[in-house]
Amino acid sequence: MPSFGSIAAVVLVAAGLVPLINEIVLNDLAEDATCDCDPCPACPTAPKCPPPRRCPPEKVCPECPEPKTVTKRTPCNCALDCPGGAKAARSGTAVATRSTLPTSYMDTTLYTLKEYWSVYHNLLPQDGAAYQAYEPNDYALFIDKDLGGWNNIRMAFEVQVGLAYKFRRKFVLPIKRRFYLVENAGAIDIFNYYDKEHFMKVIPSVDPLDPNNERVYKVPKEYTMTDNQERKRVETLPADKDWFFPESTRMFAQYTEHDEFRPLDEYVHLMHRAFRIRPEIVEKAIQHLTDHGLEPYAYNAMHVRRNDFQYKDIRHAPIEKIYEKVRVYIKGEPLLIISDEYNAELVELMERSASRVVMWKCEGRCPPDQLAIDMLAAVPAKRFFGSPLSTFSGGIAQWRNRCRPHSLVQHTVEYTYDIDRLPIWGRPGETRTIAALGSPFHDIGYEKMRAHFEVQKVLEEFYQDDRSSWMDEYVPGDLISNPTGQATVLKRIDQDLIKEKIDLIMRPLLEQWSQVRLAGPHVTYGLRKYLAGTTQKVQRASAETHVISAMIIVRNDVDAPWPIHVTNRHTGSKAAITLGEDDMLLYAGRAIEMGMPEALEGDGVTVVFVHYRPDNRDDCLVGNCQYCGGADDCSLPEPLPAK
Numbered sequence: 001m002p003s004f005g006s007i008a009a010v011v012l013v014a015a016g017l018v019p020l021i022n023e024i025v026l027n028d029l030a031e032d033a034t035c036d037c038d039p040c041p042a043c044p045t046a047p048k049c050p051p052p053r054r055c056p057p058e059k060v061c062p063e064c065p066e067p068k069t070v071t072k073r074t075p076c077n078c079a080l081d082c083p084g085g086a087k088a089a090r091s092g093t094a095v096a097t098r099s100t101l102p103t104s105y106m107d108t109t110l111y112t113l114k115e116y117w118s119v120y121h122n123l124l125p126q127d128g129a130a131y132q133a134y135e136p137n138d139y140a141l142f143i144d145k146d147l148g149g150w151n152n153i154r155m156a157f158e159v160q161v162g163l164a165y166k167f168r169r170k171f172v173l174p175i176k177r178r179f180y181l182v183e184n185a186g187a188i189d190i191f192n193y194y195d196k197e198h199f200m201k202v203i204p205s206v207d208p209l210d211p212n213n214e215r216v217y218k219v220p221k222e223y224t225m226t227d228n229q230e231r232k233r234v235e236t237l238p239a240d241k242d243w244f245f246p247e248s249t250r251m252f253a254q255y256t257e258h259d260e261f262r263p264l265d266e267y268v269h270l271m272h273r274a275f276r277i278r279p280e281i282v283e284k285a286i287q288h289l290t291d292h293g294l295e296p297y298a299y300n301a302m303h304v305r306r307n308d309f310q311y312k313d314i315r316h317a318p319i320e321k322i323y324e325k326v327r328v329y330i331k332g333e334p335l336l337i338i339s340d341e342y343n344a345e346l347v348e349l350m351e352r353s354a355s356r357v358v359m360w361k362c363e364g365r366c367p368p369d370q371l372a373i374d375m376l377a378a379v380p381a382k383r384f385f386g387s388p389l390s391t392f393s394g395g396i397a398q399w400r401n402r403c404r405p406h407s408l409v410q411h412t413v414e415y416t417y418d419i420d421r422l423p424i425w426g427r428p429g430e431t432r433t434i435a436a437l438g439s440p441f442h443d444i445g446y447e448k449m450r451a452h453f454e455v456q457k458v459l460e461e462f463y464q465d466d467r468s469s470w471m472d473e474y475v476p477g478d479l480i481s482n483p484t485g486q487a488t489v490l491k492r493i494d495q496d497l498i499k500e501k502i503d504l505i506m507r508p509l510l511e512q513w514s515q516v517r518l519a520g521p522h523v524t525y526g527l528r529k530y531l532a533g534t535t536q537k538v539q540r541a542s543a544e545t546h547v548i549s550a551m552i553i554v555r556n557d558v559d560a561p562w563p564i565h566v567t568n569r570h571t572g573s574k575a576a577i578t579l580g581e582d583d584m585l586l587y588a589g590r591a592i593e594m595g596m597p598e599a600l601e602g603d604g605v606t607v608v609f610v611h612y613r614p615d616n617r618d619d620c621l622v623g624n625c626q627y628c629g630g631a632d633d634c635s636l637p638e639p640l641p642a643k
Contacts (some may be wrong), residue, residue, distance in 0.1 A: 116286045116296060118296075119403055120277070120286075125278075125279065129272075129273045130202060133203060133274070134204065136168055136169060136204040139240075140169055140171070141163060141164045141169040141172060141243050141245070142242060143172065143245050144177075145174055145177050145190075146250060147247050148180060149182070150182055151392050156250065157190050158275070162267055166261065170206055171205045172208060173207055192278075193281065193372045195278050198276045199275070199276070216243070217242065218244050219237065219249050221249050223249055226252055233260075254429035255271070256427075256430055281373060284373050285372075285373045285379075292358045294336055298334070298382065300329065300330050300382055301337075301378035302412060303337075303338045303384075304339045305340065305393075317412065319346045319349055329383055330383075331353045331354070332353075333382070334354060334355055335354035337359040375399060378400070379400050384400060385410045394428075398430045402430070445566075446566055447586050448577050448579065448583060448584075450582050455502060455505050458502060459502075459527070462493065463491070463554055463555070472486060472490075473528065484531075487530065487531060489529050490527065490529075493608075507612065510549075510550060514586075517614065517615045518612040518613065519613050519615035522611060524609070524610050528606070528609070529555070532604060534596075535598065535600070538567065540589070540590060540592070540593045545613045546611040547588065549586070549609060550586050550610045551579070551584060552584040553583055554607060555604070555605065557602050558601060562596055562598065562601070563578050564585065566593070567592060569592060570591065
């Protein structure tokens, strides 16, 4: 059974992001960098420069007001630099109508762009997670959407997928319908938000079929998954018929709260793999954040449910009470408020403590995907304050935990969970579950997983490149040995562009896995080929730069398995791990001892090691820094200068 740790670890940039990186980021890294003086025509205060052109590295830009040495391009960001933009609003309120927002966030610098995408990688489609979850039988499960709004529909869909998995049934995709409270949408389905192609690779699915035939059993309301404690159990449904759950049989609930879905980590893993947000929606969320100068983990977010058209009699907490609850936490920092109603009084009140307040609103009707965009905008926040019992807030908390396990969820008012008395749809769900399940980084200090296809592609191209040659490698000491005297050869990676490509993918992956912000630059020497007869001593990483690392297999030409022996220095647990050509090993080099003490049999094994160190010792596992800096005193050198 897959462990929960693979949820948090099998992560990376979406397939939809790869062209974006190739187009924007990698071009900016090319050797013939552009002039660093870049026009911004819509901005009156922008430098009066001509369009950027390609310049030889040794020349200057004579057309700019002041000659400047050519560097990597850092474009002008109108949203931040112009009057009325986010920079001008730092002391006040930044309000924008969504219909007038820029259509591109390509002005974002390389580092910031990478930071935004790295936040969302665990919500995006990715080949490493897109493999079939089970082999279906001959029977199907038909569904209809829930009666409620978007988050009710989302939660019901998770329950329905859980049932299809439990009973190994083909999943019949829902027909398009109008969603309650989703304006200006017409007939839509769940895949207006989630990536359909990725979902169908994980869950065996078929296109919508007519559920009104004699083979299909229409499931009555007694089998609902909501709060009816007298409901009949799903196991009693006829096993020799297809099942159809109509709207009247509500599936709306936290899937984690049902005994049907056990072992729980298996179902959490399933949901994480199946439900990935469409990249273009994530891109819109990033655009909203960059337009308002909200950088990852440098602002706070709050969801305030105010204008509830569904329940007119709901009494919301007074805004003064909300302010008293959050003011200490938001003091001197930007605050993003997400709400179903723009409230100028709320904004003005929060400005008493926050450095600035951002609360956007639609001009006219909101686009159908705005609900998901608003939820995603709160994911990179340093802190998140949610409205109690709001499924919208619950959805934000769930996505935040998928991106950053163990992140805290706070509330806009004083609120204490009494789990047994809460409705089954209003319980913490994954927010509580993920924290309980833990992660292999905490528990054992390493994890084996499938290597990301884009990293493999970069390394394979370098492996085949004849312009770089192999050389004999000398490793000091007796760490690596071979009876012939030659244990390894090295193909050194000297090109900055290749290192940047690797870093774009591996840094966010390792940050997600370790939950530690990593400093740059990373250490990647090159491809190392272990030759026949080679052994490597089992020991702890000695270098202070080798704290959070990955070992990626490029070639595995062996006649017999060559296991990696791992010992956790703090628990004493031992394991022997075998990697194939599609695998890599993530590990905390100061927390474990690892090596290959058995002689390699075969032509050889080619690997690449990628090493990082924490940016700040205090970030190391929040008080458990033995995994970052050693068992004795957790000491680390001074942090590297900020980028």
